[in-house]
Amino acid sequence: MTDQTPDYKDTLNLPQTDFPMRAGLPKREPEWLAKWEAMNLYDRLREKGRTEGRPSFVLHDGPPYANGHLHIGHALNKTIKDMIVRSHQMMGYDSRYVPGWDCHGLPIEWKIEEQYRKKGKNKDDVPVVDFRQECRRFAEGWVDIQREEFKRLGVTGNWDDPYLTMNFHAEAVIAEEFQKFLMNGSLYQGSKPVMWSPIEQTALAEAEVEYHDKESFTIWVKFRVAAASDFTDKSACIDTDLLGANVVIWTTTPWTIPSNKAVVYGADYAYGLYEVTDTPEECWATKGERFLLADKLAADVFTRARLSDAMWKRVRDVTADELATLSLQHPLAGAEGGQGEWDDLRDFRAADFVTDEEGTGFVHCAPSHGMEEYELYRDLGMLDQVITYNVLDDGSFRPDLPFFGGKYILNRKGGEGEANKAVIDKLASVGGLLARGKIKHSYPHSWRSKAPVIYRNTPQWFAAIDVPLGGDDTYGKTIRTRALTSIDDLVKFTPQSGRNRLYSMIESRPDWVLSRQRAWGVPLTCFTRKGALPTDENFLLRDPKVNQRIVDAFEAEGADAWYKDGAKERFLGTDYNPDDWEQVFDVLDVWFDSGSTHAFVLRDREDGTEDGIADVYMEGTDQHRGWFHSSMLQGCATIGRAPYRNVVTHGFTLDEKGNKMSKSLGNTIVPEEVIKQYGADILRLWVAQTDYMADQRIGPEILKGVADSYRRLRNTMRFMLGSLADFSQKDRVAPEDMPELERWVLHRLTELDATVQKGYRSFDFQGVFSAIFNFCTVDLSAFYFDIRKDVLYCDGESTRAHAARTVLDILFHRLTTWLAPILVFTMEDVWLSRFPGEDSSVHMQDVPETPEAWRDEDLAAKWTMIRRARRAVTAALEIQRADKVIGASLEAAPVVHVRDEAMLAALKSVDFADLCITSAISLTHDPIPQEAFRLPEVEGVGVVFEKADGEKCQRCWKILPDVGTHAHPGVCGRCDAALG
Template sequence: MCADTPDYKDTLNLPETDFPMRAGLPKREPEWLARWAEIGVYDRLREKQGRTPFILHDGPPYANGHLHIGHALNKILKDMVVRSQQMMGRDARYVPGWDCHGLPIEWKIEEQYRKKGRNKDDVPIVDFRQECRKFAEGWVDIQREEFKRLGVTGNWADPYLTMNFHAEAVIAEEFMKFLMNGTLYQGSKPVMWSPVEETALAEAEVEYHDKESFTIWVKFRVASGPSNTATDADTSDLVGASVVIWTTTPWTIPSNKAVVYGADYAYGLYEVTDTPEECWAKPGDRFILADKLAADVFTRARLSDEMWTRVRDVPARELAGLSLVHPLAGAEGSNGEWDEPRDFRAADFVTDEEGTGFVHCAPSHGMEEYELYRDLGMLPQVITYNVMDDGSFRADLPFFGGKRILKPNGKEGDANKAVIDKLAEVGGLLARGKIKHSYPHSWRSKAPVIYRNTPQWFAAIDREVGDGQDRYGTTIRQRALTSIDKLVEWTPKTGRNRLYSMIENRPDWVLSRQRAWGVPLTCFVKKDALPTDADFLLRDPAVNARIAVAFEAEGADAWYKAGAKERFLGDAVNPDDYEQVTDILDVWFDSGSTHAFVLRDRPDGAEDGIADLYLEGTDQHRGWFHSSMLQACGTKGRAPYRGVLTHGFTLDEKGIKMSKSIGNTIVPEEVVKQYGADILRLWVAQTDYTADQRIGPEILKGVADSYRRLRNTMRFLLGNLAGYSPDEQVAPGDMPELERWVLHRLAELDERVRTGYGAYDFQGVFQALFTFATVELSAFYFDIRKDALYCDAADSLERRAARTVLDILFHRLTTWLAPVLVFTMEEVWLERFPGDDSSVHLVDIPDTPADWRDDALAAKWAGIRQARRVVTAALEVQRRDKVIGASLEAAPVVHVADADVLKALKSVDFADICITSDVVLTGDPSPNEAFRMPEVEGMGVVFEKADGEKCQRCWKILPDVGTHKHAGVCRRCDMALG
């Protein structure tokens, strides 16, 4: 610049904003949280009239610890659903809730007792329950603040708790509906039992982990006797031979009552001809085995191929005539415990894929065996009660009394070894080993579980429900399967198949637990009556009503207070005739009943008691989705939800499950302290939640970078809208084509955003908006329009049109992104619209006029943008070679073969679009030296330097610079200066 040329910097319309590039989210986010609470944003949204409700029913987390990253993912997803539905015009209510009953809390209180030398059994049960309640209350308060810190909106002042008195009353009422409709029964059958926790477990409370188990091959000797007359075949050569079974649970052998075989498998009689040292078989021993598995069995017994021979076929009709002897029969000191012959018959659950082709049956410890003998009417002959609550054998069981399957810490006990050693001692073993396999474990204690026959309370899912709500089926299973197929929308679709197959194949629901902290099974049984008797259960509406009233006033503790039985039975029923059930309900029944006391009973619930959406992790197909479905189908005849969304699990950056022992956990609180909650929310929006997600330091750095780019876009809008007035507005029809192209893109995006939010496709919505903001706006539209915004006269049409579009962009981007970046979009909004009651979360996404859509214009500008890319690439070569320092030093010649494209380029100011000082457009063929891009045919660019002087205001190089009133400027700038 010459010494006498004025400095025109102050004459430019440069951006003005206090919006910082450094967000400072960890420090500033709590301020916005406090502000939202102060102005009552959630409550003010509820005051909006005439809106269709949208109800996302919250699956209750358990109130016993700090949040992990899975909690954060889940609650942020829920919040994005609620906020997006609200901003699209719904009344999106969200009532957060907590699951408060159950074993983990009991354990914590018992642990506190042990430290003080107290015994739980010495504490009155009501006092114990009060301590459990206090413990849960403390964690509810902690978790509530942790969830709020993530920016999650909702009715935090009035959440639902399963331990609230009204909730406990309703849970009891829902249970009593099962009592009254005939689906409740008491049965003694094998259930999954935790010896460590001393309670029954449901499938939803079990997870599968690898476990190393003992495996044994046991000999059941074929006995002679009357049963051999059942067939005409000569089976005399089978007497004295042994049927061999294989099991991974040696501890069940003392409870064996039968052996079964497959009617359609090929079996043979095999004889040992030679043996090595240290072998449990001896020459002359004969074994009956499935032909397909015989060689493997002998290998396990350390017998090589030349040490055994196949004698003959043993067809199923011969097996049917045999009786077997338990390997412990007649053992000294057995006191006749196992002397009765074992039942021997065909069963359809036998496999010849592994084992021996025979299955040993202990119906007290296996569901398939139980069902076989139940259907045969033989349960009284085969059920045993050898295993106690703590997993020990009954004290008077010969050889094994007091031996434990598991130790109190969940480790291997001494029962398996004792059984194996005794079998070896009496000659009952053929082989033994170990196997690593997937095995059920309690999800709470992480200890293995067993199948154990105990009296439990069940909901029959195939028994007709006597409630008259038969529109979707007459049984719980029918209603559930119909609901899954006809009433529920699944996101992703695979959720349907998963829950359908689970419910299609599941057994009856085990409702009872042998614990203290929960809602009791509020029922009475008649003394001396059998569970099969019609009058075994007291079904009295007046008794049920008294229970409900008491629970509403006092909570479930009322069941355990002195005189409770007499109080509830009243004068019409003799208390001496009935026993009060003391088991508590499966906590999944609690959470499965939440639809009744949240959706049905609360004023902010759903009018029909049905949620629009349940949203949880994939494990809840066998958890909350499952129990809620069964519970509601038993009490209201259908699913309690119209939609189900499931997300995957959270892994570390390498795809490994997070574990404290590995040290790869990501704690939400730490992420929030370092980056702010918006970065965690942005991570959720960027991931495909339908699969397992990964998170870690490097991933979070990438998320933070994306955030900075978005923040830069919003800062540009704010800076260039400084002082904007509605008086500046330009009607779309009067705008330049570039602005109308932006409006077209907004119309397309509005449809994409609304459709995406409606389908809970947050990743798709965010990717579309991020690409638009960073590529189409920052790198294209903003880049082009900086010149007009900064250098045009304040009242020029082009500048006013650009500012009009920036205002439109502001309102759409802030509302489109508000459900994701709740804090940042509030900051952006308040930067422009400060005020005591101002909040982006109080407004809706603006409607977009249909006439903004212009597909013909979009097609034209697609060609223009492609041509611009060729020019930009050509100039980048010159910049790299240091021929020019900036694109304004260029005036390229652009050769365009396509006449329509050439016409399009000539119809706009292509130099402005390319950010060059000039451009020459020609239909002449491209010379050899022209720059080309292989993917763009028919276009070449020849570099030329711009002719003229550099304007000291806008920096364009033009021939007319210096010929106007104001020194050193071009014509456009001279006019702007006045």
């Protein structure tokens, strides 16, 4: 530019916006939260739904537990829920979300007990109502903390009126729902093995158990063959070579041996009689001793017993018919000091759960501590002969059990107790041991105390899931059949694998253990007749009037009413003599609480649903055995079907290397820290970018990548805002009057709108964001914006410029509403930058309807060809730029050789130089010269580089021959016209 040439910068229509390049999310996000609260955004959306008569959409919140700060799994879970709720709202629904909390149960009770222990206080010395009140206060405190932490994530919902399982109405409904089990005949008291936590002294459900590796003792134990049986009339005709032989069992739970009542075998396996011919110095076998073993496992057993192959021999086959004639002696039978505890003969029979894959081919049965053994003897009608009560609530042996009384299976911290060693030592001392060792295996642990659990026979309350129920049997007569029918016919699963997981669990599950031996929860509101057996017809009191008195009291006072003085007399009234009835004080499994939430949230609340059924339940994949499962069972028992139409599941969150997060490993990611560093929108964007249906990873490097994606997207929005600064409706251009390039963008919007809305409806946020992000970076920033900057900046009041701004306005409304469910804060910032105001919010908007008339497949096909050719040109120019032949593409005027006539015609129908951002371009059908640049993926296009001819326009920077020939010095004809 010469000294005489004016500075034309101020004549350009450059972007103008106050929208900052740096987001400053950690500082600014709380301002938008305050704005939404001040404008009462959630309630205004509900009013909008009512006035417009929108169809309802309800995601029912699976309640988190109110006992600690949020972890990254909470953030993932609540963010996905929020995206579901917000996206459906913006697609035309009245999308309601009532957050909730699980407030009862052992974790809170455990915390209060810990506080007591630190103060030297005994829980049992505190009145139960006082103890429950402390639990309630503890839960209330954490609800308030977690509520603020969830809100900070940008999660919208009815935070002023959430549901709590400890609210009086909720407790009344939970009791009422339990009474439906009481009245329909599915409730019963039974004594069977359940997973029991000796540390917490309560039964546990499968959903309350997690599996960790545990090292266990393993022993091979001798049961001597006897000639008679107390159980059956077996033949006394036993081959003498079997008398005195030992059936060998293998177990990883030595502590169950004192409760052994039987040994079982497999009727279809090959067994043999084996004899020891020699022994090493240290060995529990003796020369001449005989053993019955499965042939497939015999060699391994002798190896475990330190016997080489030369020290034993196989004597003969032993048939299943021969085994059927035998009875066995317990290894402790006749032991001095045993007081006859184990002198009765043990039953010996075939069972279908025996395998010959490991062990000995024989299985020791303690039906009080194993479900398969329990079911075997239950079906045989022999439970009264085989059930023991040797293990107490705290995991210790009953005090009067010979040799082992008072010894603990686990110590008070959950580690190995004395019981296993005491049993092993005693077996060795009486000659009942053949071998011992240790094994590391997956073992159930309480997910609360992290301590191992045991199977223990104890009286519990169950819901029978195969008993025919009354009422509507549209989907089946029993809980199980209704649940399986619901899974097949009524519920859609995302991902589909969730269907198989839940189906198989319910198909094979046992009856539901409803009772827990704790204090903080909703009690099993029922009475049992004194002196009656659980099998008696009149064992349970079933009286609607009594039930209603209980529900009314709970509604007014909460479940504490059950524990107050005179409660039994109050509820029984004058209809029954209190001395004839026992009040049950077990509390309900907390999964029953959460499984009942559909009744007091979906059914009872104004913001629930008309039919009491949720559109979506969304939780982690572990909830197939948790909340999805318990809600299914509870709903099928009380309303005859599943209480949900969709089940969406997410995986677990791992660190960057795919490891499980652990404080001890120092690899945990805390939501609060991410928000402090980056802002909640970056955390939300991480959720949107990940395949949440599988296990997902997060860490510092991953978050850096997310932040980079965010910056690129933010720059796209900033460019649009700047270019729309002076846009008004009078500048709008009808689609039919737009240039082809703008009409191609509109076509792409029809495709993208379909992708986005389909993705949101199918909960595919990764697909939604990927499609939008690729469109913004590839179609817009790298193509459309790059091309149209020249027109927007330099054209002045041309139709092209107005058309471009019209398209930018259309893009603005779609991109902000498409992205608002994901980037809730940023899209609010973008929206308010154009439409400020106290009552203005992008979250009050719907996704605009995209006219189908914008779709133009022929035009799209043409522009696909044009863009392919453009890639070849830009690649050729990039080489020249890298070699410093040119500094910018406007210095070029390449010659483009095009072999395909259709492509050539397409390129000639547009201003291809503008599209390639060159000052000129020549198109030819001439053969491609040898020296031409070729891009392998763009066949039939060759580019020969030429420099542009002319002078550089000091306004648009194009190099053109006419520069300097117009009224305004140093500009081209287009710029001269724009300057007027």
